[in-house]
Amino acid sequence: MALGAQETRVRNGAIPLRNSNKPSSTWDESSSSCTDALKSLTYIVTHNQTTILGVSVEAETTDVGLETNELKQHFAIEFIHTEAKPSDRSHDKNNIITRPRSGNPGYSSGKPTMGAIGPDDATLSYLIAQRAGFTVMDTGAGGQCNSSSPTGSVVGFAKDIYVGCTHSMTSQELREFCTSDHHPMMSERKIGDSFFVFPKWLESKQDFLGIFGNADPLDKQQWVKIESSSDEPTFRVKSRRWLSVENRCVGMPSKLRIDILWTHVGNVMNPQAKILSAKKTYDESSSLQHVLPPNEKQPYAFTTTVSWTYLHPKSDIVKSPPPTLIFSVPHDVFYPFQSQLSSGTIRSLVKWRNFLRAVTVLFFTQLVA
Numbered sequence: 001m002a003l004g005a006q007e008t009r010v011r012n013g014a015i016p017l018r019n020s021n022k023p024s025s026t027w028d029e030s031s032s033s034c035t036d037a038l039k040s041l042t043y044i045v046t047h048n049q050t051t052i053l054g055v056s057v058e059a060e061t062t063d064v065g066l067e068t069n070e071l072k073q074h075f076a077i078e079f080i081h082t083e084a085k086p087s088d089r090s091h092d093k094n095n096i097i098t099r100p101r102s103g104n105p106g107y108s109s110g111k112p113t114m115g116a117i118g119p120d121d122a123t124l125s126y127l128i129a130q131r132a133g134f135t136v137m138d139t140g141a142g143g144q145c146n147s148s149s150p151t152g153s154v155v156g157f158a159k160d161i162y163v164g165c166t167h168s169m170t171s172q173e174l175r176e177f178c179t180s181d182h183h184p185m186m187s188e189r190k191i192g193d194s195f196f197v198f199p200k201w202l203e204s205k206q207d208f209l210g211i212f213g214n215a216d217p218l219d220k221q222q223w224v225k226i227e228s229s230s231d232e233p234t235f236r237v238k239s240r241r242w243l244s245v246e247n248r249c250v251g252m253p254s255k256l257r258i259d260i261l262w263t264h265v266g267n268v269m270n271p272q273a274k275i276l277s278a279k280k281t282y283d284e285s286s287s288l289q290h291v292l293p294p295n296e297k298q299p300y301a302f303t304t305t306v307s308w309t310y311l312h313p314k315s316d317i318v319k320s321p322p323p324t325l326i327f328s329v330p331h332d333v334f335y336p337f338q339s340q341l342s343s344g345t346i347r348s349l350v351k352w353r354n355f356l357r358a359v360t361v362l363f364f365t366q367l368v369a
Helices: 171-179 343-368
Strands: 006-007 027-028 033-047 051-063 074-081 116-119 161-169 184-189 194-199 207-212 221-228 239-243 248-250 255-264 272-283 298-310
Touching: 074 184, 161 171, 171 239, 207 272
Parallel strands: 033 074, 221 272, 255 298
Antiparallel strands: 006 051, 027 033, 033 051, 116 207, 161 298, 184 194, 207 221, 239 248, 255 272
C-alpha cells in the first residue's frame, strides 16, 4: 500500500550491529504521526566455507500518519558467500574446494542431485563435481535440438524428468544423419574396436552421483557410478542402416533413459535419503522414418527421461532378550536365623520347591510366547 510519506534509508542501508546510534521511532504530537517507524529489516550475513565474517543490518523506515490504517513490516536474512583465501584452506577444515550441498547428510527432496565427472586417470581418488549438480539436456530455443544443451536441465532429487527436442530434416538429410561417421550433430564413444555414435544432445558426461547430499568430491567412495549398458562385456554396437524402401533409419539411438534407485536409511524418526544405484540406457525408436515428400523437412523427436524408484528399507526390529525364568538365592539367605527341620519336612519342602519351579517355568513360557 502507498504510505503517502517520505521513506528514508539509514546509513546507506547498512547498520553494523555494534553501532549504538540506531534510529528509534518517535511520536510527533504536532503532526499526529509516527516518525521513523520500521518498515523493513534485513540481516546480511557474510561468510566463507567455515566462518561467519560479518553481520550487518539494512533498515528501512517511514513516517506513518493517522490516515494510515496499517503498516506491513518485512523481515529477512541474506547470506553472502565469499571465497576463502588459499592460505585458509586445509583438509582439516574440509574446505579445500568450494562445493554445494543438497542435504546434510541425506538429500532434501527437489534439491539438485549431486553429479560429478571422473578424471581421465581412473586410479585417482577424487572426482570433478559439477556446481549445478547432475544435468541432462534441455529443450533448446523453440524446442529445436540444434540449440539444445546437454547440461541445460538440472535433475532434482526424487523428481522425474521428461525432456525432449525436435530436429527437422529432409529425407536426404536424415539419411546422412543416419549413416555418416562424422556428422556435426553426432557424438561418438569408442567401445572395443567399434564406435558408438549417438546425437550430441543425448550425451551425458557425468559418470557419478553423490550417495548423500553432502558427498565430498575428494572422496570417491562417497559417490556411486552411473552404470551403462554399453559398459557391459556383452554389449555390441548396433550397426546403423538406412532402409531406402521405407525411408527409415535403423540402429540410431533417439532416447536416453536414466534410472535411479534410492531409499531411506538411519533412524525412523529422522530418515536420511540416499542414492543406491543408477543406470543409463540408450534406446532407439521407430519414429526415424521420413513419411513426407523427400524434399520437405520433417521433425524428429529425441528425448531424455530420468526415473526415480524408491526401495522400501527393511526394518530391523530389535527385541530385548527374555528374562531369566529360574532364579536362585544364596544358601545362607536366612542367616542369622536357624531352623531345626526333620528329614520328612525337608523332603516335603523339596517337593513344594520343585512344584513352584515348574509352575514358574510354565507361566513365563506362556508369557513370552
